Amino acid sequence: MHEIAWPVIIAIYLFVAGDGVAAFYTGILANTFSKGKYERIAKIGAYIGVPLIIVGLLMLIIDLGRPLSFWHFVLGENFLPIFRPSSTMSLGTWLLTAFTVFGGGYALTWLAEEEFARGWPVLKYFASRPGLRKTLGYLALPFAVLIACYTGVLLASTAAPLWNSTPYLGLLFLLSATSAGLSSIILILAATKSDRCLIYTFSQADAIVDILELIVFIILMVRLSSAAPESAALLLNGEFSVLFWLGIVAFGLVVPLVMEIYELASSKKNVINTIVPVLSAVLILAGSFLTRVVILYAGQANF
Amino acid sequence: MMAELAMFIDVSKCTGCRGCQVACKQWNELPAVKTGFSGSYENPPRIGGDTWTKVRFVEKEDSGKMRFLFRKEQCMHCTEASCEAVCAAGAIRKTDQGLVVLNDDRCVGCKNCVVACPFHAVGLSEETGSSRKCRLCYERIENGMEPACVKACPTGAVSFGERDQVLARAKQRVSVLRDSGVNATVYGENELGGLHVLYVLDDEPEVYGLPAHPRVATAGLLNNWLHALIGVGVVAFAPFWLIFRERGKAPDKSVGTGVDGNA
Numbered sequence: 001m002h003e004i005a006w007p008v009i010i011a012i013y014l015f016v017a018g019d020g021v022a023a024f025y026t027g028i029l030a031n032t033f034s035k036g037k038y039e040r041i042a043k044i045g046a047y048i049g050v051p052l053i054i055v056g057l058l059m060l061i062i063d064l065g066r067p068l069s070f071w072h073f074v075l076g077e078n079f080l081p082i083f084r085p086s087s088t089m090s091l092g093t094w095l096l097t098a099f100t101v102f103g104g105g106y107a108l109t110w111l112a113e114e115e116f117a118r119g120w121p122v123l124k125y126f127a128s129r130p131g132l133r134k135t136l137g138y139l140a141l142p143f144a145v146l147i148a149c150y151t152g153v154l155l156a157s158t159a160a161p162l163w164n165s166t167p168y169l170g171l172l173f174l175l176s177a178t179s180a181g182l183s184s185i186i187l188i189l190a191a192t193k194s195d196r197c198l199i200y201t202f203s204q205a206d207a208i209v210d211i212l213e214l215i216v217f218i219i220l221m222v223r224l225s226s227a228a229p230e231s232a233a234l235l236l237n238g239e240f241s242v243l244f245w246l247g248i249v250a251f252g253l254v255v256p257l258v259m260e261i262y263e264l265a266s267s268k269k270n271v272i273n274t275i276v277p278v279l280s281a282v283l284i285l286a287g288s289f290l291t292r293v294v295i296l297y298a299g300q301a302n303f
Numbered sequence: 304m305m306a307e308l309a310m311f312i313d314v315s316k317c318t319g320c321r322g323c324q325v326a327c328k329q330w331n332e333l334p335a336v337k338t339g340f341s342g343s344y345e346n347p348p349r350i351g352g353d354t355w356t357k358v359r360f361v362e363k364e365d366s367g368k369m370r371f372l373f374r375k376e377q378c379m380h381c382t383e384a385s386c387e388a389v390c391a392a393g394a395i396r397k398t399d400q401g402l403v404v405l406n407d408d409r410c411v412g413c414k415n416c417v418v419a420c421p422f423h424a425v426g427l428s429e430e431t432g433s434s435r436k437c438r439l440c441y442e443r444i445e446n447g448m449e450p451a452c453v454k455a456c457p458t459g460a461v462s463f464g465e466r467d468q469v470l471a472r473a474k475q476r477v478s479v480l481r482d483s484g485v486n487a488t489v490y491g492e493n494e495l496g497g498l499h500v501l502y503v504l505d506d507e508p509e510v511y512g513l514p515a516h517p518r519v520a521t522a523g524l525l526n527n528w529l530h531a532l533i534g535v536g537v538v539a540f541a542p543f544w545l546i547f548r549e550r551g552k553a554p555d556k557s558v559g560t561g562v563d564g565n566a
Contacts, residue, residue, distance in 0.1 A: 003349070005414040005427065029539065030547040038547065065412020065432030072392040072411045082393055086521055089415050090391035149531035156527045157389060158418040158520050167523055170531030178538055205542035212537065300418070 004300050006063075011292040013059040014151045015180070017096070018173060019288065020052025021144035022181025024103055026205075028137050028144075041202075042137070044188050045181075046107040049144065053100055088157045092150045095143050102140035109133035148177040155295070160303040162231035162295070168220040169295075175213040180288040182206040183281035190278045200264070203277040206284065207260040214253050230302055240298045248294060252287015256280035307401040309466035310439065310450065312375050313476055313503045314511065315485070316460035319344075319358050319373040326455035327356045327377075330440065334430050350376055351426025355437040356452055359512055374502070374511045375452070375461060378403060378424040378437035382496030385520035386416035386425055386436075394434075401466065401499040402439045410434050419520035421495070422513075439499070469501055476503050495519060 027045020031038040061070045073093045076082035084090040105126070111117050112127035126132070152173030155163040163169060186202050225232040235244040256279075263276040327333070333353050341348040345360040356377035363370045384403045387395040394409035395416065405416075405425075410433035416425045417434055425436040440450035448454070453463045462469070473489045480487035485505045491498035494517050508515050 003351070003426075005417040026543070029543045033544050033548040035549040037549065060413075063413075065414070065427050065434070066410070069392075069411045072394070072409055073413075076393055077409065084391060084393060086388040086524075087391045087415070088521075088524065089389065089413060093391055145535050149528065149535065153524065153527045153531060157524050158415075159385065159421045159423075159518075160418060164518070164520065164523050167526035167530045170527040171534040174531050174534045175538065201546060205546045208542035208546070209538065212534075212541075216534075303418070303423075 004297065006296060006300065008293060008296075009059050009063045011289070011296045013056045013063070014173070014292045014296070015289045016052045016059070017056035018148050018151050018177030018292075019180040019184055019285070020049040020056065021099065021103075021147045022049075022177040022179075023052070023184045024049030024099075024181070025141055025144040025148070026178070026181045026185060028141050041185060043110045044185055046103065046110055046137075048181075048184050048188065050100070050103050050107040053096065053103070053147075057096060057100070088150065088154045092147070092154060095147050095150055099140055099143040099147055102136050103144065106133060106136040106140055109136065145174075148174045151177070155299060158299075158303075160231075160299040161228035162224065162234065162299040162302070165227035165231065166220050166223040168216055168223065172213070172216050172220055172291075175209055175216055176288045176291050179206055179209040179213055179284050182209060183284040183288075186277055186281040187285075190274050190281075196274055199274055199277050203260050203280070204264055206277075206281070207257060207264065210253060210257045210260070210284065214257070217249075217253070231298070234298045234301060235294070239301060240294050243290060243294050247290045248287055251283055252290055253284075256283040256287070259283075305399050307466040308439070308444065308499060309401070309464070309469040309491075310380075310453065310500045311462045311464070311469045311473055311503075312500065313460050313462075313473075314372065314374050315476075315480060315487070315503060315505050316458045317358065317373040317375060318458055318460075319360060319371075320457065321358050322455040322457060323375055323452035323461055324354075324357045326451040327437070328354070330443070330451035331355060331438075349426075350424060352428030352433075352435040353426070353430060355435065361511060363506070363510055372506065372511065374504075374513075376422070376424070376512070377452075377500065378420075378439075379422050379491065379495075380437075380439060380499035381494075381517075381519075382498070383519045384495075385419040385421060386434075388519065388521045389415045389419040391415065398441065400444075401497075402441050403499075404438050404441055405434060405436060407431065407433050407435065421517040421520070466497075466499060466501075473501050473503050480505060 023045045027042035031042040061067050064070060074081060074097065083094060108123060108126040109129055109132060112123040117123055149170045152170035156169045158164055182202055182205055186199055189199050221232060234240050259276050259280040333355065336347045336353050338347045343360050347354050347357065350357050356375060359374045359376050361372040363372060380401060380403045384397060387397055387403060392409050392411050394406045395403060397403050412427060412432045412434060414427055414434065417427060425434050428435045443450060449463050453461050470492060477487045477489055487503055487505050490502040490504050490508055490513060491500060504511055
């Protein structure tokens with residue numbers, strides 16, 4: 001077994017970054033497509049997304065061999081901004097920076113209108129500015145979407161056969177992040193005793209993403225089995241098989257999907273029980289995190 | 304434009320004395336690494352940030368006879384260098400002479416190069432918190448000296464020179480070995496755009512722990528982005544557009560509609 005270069009702290013980063021931006025774009029997209037019906041979801045998405053991205057950035061910096069030199073990622077030798085197109089990490093750094101600025105500003109336009117934040121010094125410039133909010137939201141949106149993909153593409157541009165043998169890792173991480181983002185919103189809605197029908201709608205969306213993720217996972221594993229059989233074996237029947245089958249496939253994808261479908265198909269919407277969507281959201285979040293951990297460690301085990 | 308340089312390693316001449324390993328540690332003032340017994344005289348078990356070269360020991364059984372094989376391993380100084388491509392801090396540069404050199408002052412220690420190198424020749428140094436690897440002793444070369452490992456080699460298994468000449472010598476050696484019935488090959492002539500460490504191997508690359516078809520780490524980048532962006536389109540349509548879109552006043556039979564008004 002090879003030494004682990006990227007430890008669990010990187011898995012946490014990949015998870016919180018994906019979950020955070022997905023909650024963010026879920027809120028904005030839902031609100032946009034519904035022509036403004038889901039304003040509250042957009043706010044919840046921003047409140048989940050921006051702090052999680054900041055936590056993720058801290059994780060990244062903590063893991064560096066030289067945390068205090070982190071600014072070398074953005075400033076070159078002559079202190080001018082540095083961007084290296086061939087480096088996925090360089091691209092990711094700028095995506096994260098742009099999202100933090102625009103998404104952060106967007107979150108502030110919500111925060112400025114909260115009761116408890118009235119009178120905070122800088123916030124007043126963000127209060128009652130619907131135009132600014134809209135602009136910042138749409139500016140942050142593409143960066144949020146690209147960050148969700150980038151966490152997978154980052155792993156794909158390496159020498160590890162499990163990560164670089166298929167073109168689907170970015171896609172898988174996007175879907176896994178979207179599903180986690182929807183689940184996070186469901187949990188907040190349930191915790192704030194929101195309307196059950198609203199939870200029901202998001203659970204429905206989560207089920208569709210879950211199905212897509214399952215399909216992509218199957219395609220990825222089939223492709224991996226022919227392109228890098230030893231890597232595929234690590235997941236299918238090797239060192240990581242219990243975590244893979246039980247943790248990711250069974251409890252992370254299939255069980256929550258069955259629960260969601262059962263609930264959506266059988267219950268009348270006005271008697272819907274929120275326990276099922278909540279429980280499946282928790283399972284999806286745990287499964288999404290485990291997907292990062294297992295893929296990160298299995299990738300480094302045989303490389 | 305200066306002529307490209309290359310190191311030449313003839314495994315058929317290596318006796319596994321590990322003089323190169325010690326010379327490298329001494330010249331570059333690299334710390335000792337604490338290791339345990341890994342089932343072989345090979346030590347330390349892998350190259351990394353504090354051990355830039357070492358001799359890999361391979362035991363191979365050929366028709367009932369055990370062969371004890373040696374290969375000095377280190378950074379291969381690839382023309383298509385994965386470490387240089389993935390480095391976000393711009394800490395790695397390729398010199399006109401083909402050497403791949405890591406600038407320790409710029410390195411942040413993110414370990415992207417560590418996971419990107421197809422030869423696992425880069426590692427994080429516990430001592431400095433930065434990624435480190437063989438620099439082909441470029442400062443010795445600039446002063447008209449050979450790399451430290453070359454200088455130390457007592458058998459002539461490791462040598463150094465202009466890449467064209469080194470390649471010609473490698474091919475000559477291969478034909479000599481082939482004449483005596485050895486299945487010899489040159490490794491590194493075209494791999495990753497041409498390596499600046501050329502091997503004469505007397506067995507398949509895999510036997511010596513070398514990838515037969517090394518790939519640059521960024522090879523699958525565009526294809527990965529392409530699939531991910533298609534995924535973005537699919538997700539934006541289903542579920543987001545399908546489920547959250549404003550459907551107007553007409554009642555919809557599908558589940559989930561009619562509840563939006565309560566949002």
